[in-house]
Amino acid sequence: MRRNYIVGIDVGTAEVRVGLGEPRPDGSVGIIGLGLSPSDGVRKGVIVDLDKTVSSIQRAIEEAERMAGFKIDSAYVGLKGLNIELINNRGVVAVTSDDREIREEDLERVMQATKVVALPMDREIVDIIPREYIVDGFDGIRDPVGMLGVRLEVDAIVVTSLITSLHNLMRCINRAGINIKGLVLQAMANSEISLTPDERELGAFLIDIGAGTTEVALFQHGKLQKLSVIPIGGDHITTDLAAGLRINHEAAEELKKVHGTAMLSMADGEPKIEITSVGSREKRMVSEKDLTAFIEPRVQEILQIIKEEMVKMGWPHLPPAGAVMRGGVSLMKGMVDVARINLESDQVRQAEFDFDAVQNPAYSTAVGLLYYAQKHQPRMHVFERGRPTKKRGPGIIQRIKDWLSDIVE
Ligand SMILES: Nc1ncnc2c1ncn2[C@@H]1O[C@H](COP(=O)(O)OP(=O)(O)OP(=O)(O)O)[C@@H](O)[C@H]1O
Numbered sequence: 302m303r304r305n306y307i308v309g310i311d312v313g314t315a316e317v318r319v320g321l322g323e324p325r326p327d328g329s330v331g332i333i334g335l336g337l338s339p340s341d342g343v344r345k346g347v348i349v350d351l352d353k354t355v356s357s358i359q360r361a362i363e364e365a366e367r368m369a370g371f372k373i374d375s376a377y378v379g380l381k382g383l384n385i386e387l388i389n390n391r392g393v394v395a396v397t398s399d400d401r402e403i404r405e406e407d408l409e410r411v412m413q414a415t416k417v418v419a420l421p422m423d424r425e426i427v428d429i430i431p432r433e434y435i436v437d438g439f440d441g442i443r444d445p446v447g448m449l450g451v452r453l454e455v456d457a458i459v460v461t462s463l464i465t466s467l468h469n470l471m472r473c474i475n476r477a478g479i480n481i482k483g484l485v486l487q488a489m490a491n492s493e494i495s496l497t498p499d500e501r502e503l504g505a506f507l508i509d510i511g512a513g514t515t516e517v518a519l520f521q522h523g524k525l526q527k528l529s530v531i532p533i534g535g536d537h538i539t540t541d542l543a544a545g546l547r548i549n550h551e552a553a554e555e556l557k558k559v560h561g562t563a564m565l566s567m568a569d570g571e572p573k574i575e576i577t578s579v580g581s582r583e584k585r586m587v588s589e590k591d592l593t594a595f596i597e598p599r600v601q602e603i604l605q606i607i608k609e610e611m612v613k614m615g616w617p618h619l620p621p622a623g624a625v626m627r628g629g630v631s632l633m634k635g636m637v638d639v640a641r642i643n644l645e646s647d648q649v650r651q652a653e654f655d656f657d658a659v660q661n662p663a664y665s666t667a668v669g670l671l672y673y674a675q676k677h678q679p680r681m682h683v684f685e686r687g688r689p690t691k692k693r694g695p696g697i698i699q700r701i702k703d704w705l706s707d708i709v710e
């Protein structure tokens with residue numbers, strides 16, 4: 302018998318990870334399969350080689366399928382792109398039922414109404430995240446279904462992506478034999494498992510430092526408020542280390558993960574790490590401090606850029622609940638300590654991760670996607686534009702007319 306399942310796929314710069322879960326009657330998800338495969342075709346969060354990415358996705362999926370003991374054909378896919386932008390927009394509709402009670406259909410229509418934004422031709426809408434509903438002028442409503450009203454408004458974040466990078470991602474997932482059930486901002490999925498409800502409410506930054514990208518997301522009043530993705534991450538640290546010590550990239554990556562320290566004062570000065578220079582067979586001994594000499598400047602630069610993004614978002618100091626760090630680079634020894642100094646606050650912590658006995662933090666986004674999908678059941682919002690259809694897709698004017706007819710009725 303076919304089992305009921307939810308799948309989350311995280312196509313990261315370092316690896317593709319797949320989480321396969323089974324919804325439980327209490328609304329939670331049990332993890333029944335995991336898969337991970339090196340991501341050969343992704344640079345700085347963007348797919349640069351379709352074939353290699355398809356193979357990576359297939360390998361990760363097969364691993365999760367083997368563990369669960371059945372085949373999968375649909376999934377939720379995470380988005381952490383440089384090409385993502387958020388637009389704040391409002392949608393307004395009249396409540397249509399005779400008794401003026403707001404129903405699910407009204408919510409759907411008001412969400413559709415937020416899609417009326419002037420988009421450049423190279424972008425499209427991938428998701429709509431409601432921030433608050435407003436019923437007959439009363440704001441701050443989180444769930445208006447069942448309330449009485451005449452005019453329903455929503456204040457929402459419209460998530461847009463560059464068409465090319467988005468379609469490359471969608472094409473790779475489809476070519477790996479998977480239907481996309483929904484595209485989910487990774488920041489949303491990660492906040493589900495990495496931030497507490499109090500942190501989301503009071504205000505906190507969620508900082509995800511991956512291999513190719515660093516994402517800074519601000520949550521407050523229970524919602525995502527701002528998002529910024531910068532093309533810098535752990536790969537840059539590895540490159541600096543490789544160049545500095547004259548060792549190859551793979552060796553530098555390994556060395557960084559095992560002995561890397563983000564802060565000089567925390568690094569050991571004893572030369573007990575053996576390395577081999579490129580083009581030589583001779584081995585030499587270096588200390589953690591020798592590594593940190595090449596790691597620390599880049600870590601400082603990353604934190605400086607994070608700080609600048611926070612200032613741009615209107616937060617020269619951390620919000621009341623501080624900042625939570627996640628992503629592979631945040632695991633480096635001393636990383637949270639350096640971040641506390643740079644962000645001038647003790648309220649910086651590492652995201653915890655232990656869900657259903659999944660202990661490898663690399664899976665956290667894939668698992669976060671599952672939890673998010675189970676709770677919110679996100680839908681596919683992407684338009685037909687640019688899809689490989691026989692006929693040309695409708696132009697922008699036609700699309701606006703379609704939305705309007707949807708809204709006005
Ligand atoms: N213990 C560790 N110490 C230092 N760096 C680490 C450690 N573990 C992982 N990393 C680094 O973290 C990066 C991978 O992080 P992560 O898995 O979050 O990235 P990703 O999701 O694949 O990439 P992105 O989100 O940028 O697309 C790599 O650069 C890796 O070297």
Ligand SMILES: [Mg+2]
Nearest residue numbers: 313381511666
């Ligand atoms: Mg990532």
